[in-house]
Amino acid sequence: FDKWTDGQRRRILVDLLERCSPSQQKFCAKQLQDRVPTEALDFTTQLPRVLSLYIFSFLDPRSLCRCAQVSWYWKYLSELDQLWMLKCLRFGWYINFTPTPFEQGIWKKHYIEMVKELRVTRPKTPSKDEFVVIDVQPVRSNIPEAKFSVLGRRTNKEKKVLPPWRSSDRHPTDTIRFNYLDNYDP
Known part of the structure; x- marks a missing residue:
């Protein structure tokens, strides 16, 4: 068997499986599943809860809220008071009552309320009355513009027209995260 090619090995395995009974095929499937898992495993279900x-x-906090959308177990883990209490206490935000053992998610709710009080959740946009557009005039140059129509370059009459598409941005801004309270960058 060790000296056979991959194709020969596959053919003999298929031949053996065709001759096996359904119970023997189930046994082979279980052996294969134990050796080679067919699905990705969720680390939160395999590790102890403390490690997760x-x-x-x-x-x-924003990433924790996104983790809550993965599955019901991740939602349960990401809303535990053990996680949110540390985030609140880091800013000196305390709750003024003792929650009962049946209340869950108190610290997350408290964190959300405190952030709302800071009015950090939305950037301020001026109203239509406050929005002022300054009248901009182009700067006129005293230097006459040269015409390059002989060499096939653009002339003064031809305006530079933007293409109907835009290329990808070399410095994208859609990846900037506005975690106002968790910015470790200066």
């Missing part, structure tokens, strides 16, 4: 919480503790 430790991993989640490194995430910022």
Whole structure:
């Protein structure tokens, strides 16, 4: 068997499986599944809960809220008070009551309320009355513009027209995250 080619091995395996009973095929399927998992495993279900919480503790609040959308178990983990209490206490935000053991998500709700009080959730946009457009006039140059129509270059009459498409931005801004309270960058 060791000296056979890959094609020969596959043919003999298919031949053996065709001759096996359904119970033997189930046994082979279980053996294969134990050796080679067909699906990706969720680390939160395999690791102890303490380790999963430790991993989640490194995430910022926005990422924790996004983790809650993965599955019901991730939602349960990402809304635990053990995670949100540390984020609140870091800013000196305390709750003024003792929650009962049946209340869950108190610290997350408190964090959201405190951020709303700071009015950081939305950037301020001026109203239509406050928005002022300054009348801009082009600067006129005293130097006459040269015409390059002989060499096929643009002339004074031809205006530079923008293409109907834009190329990709070399410095994209859609990836900038506005985690106002968790910015470690200066």
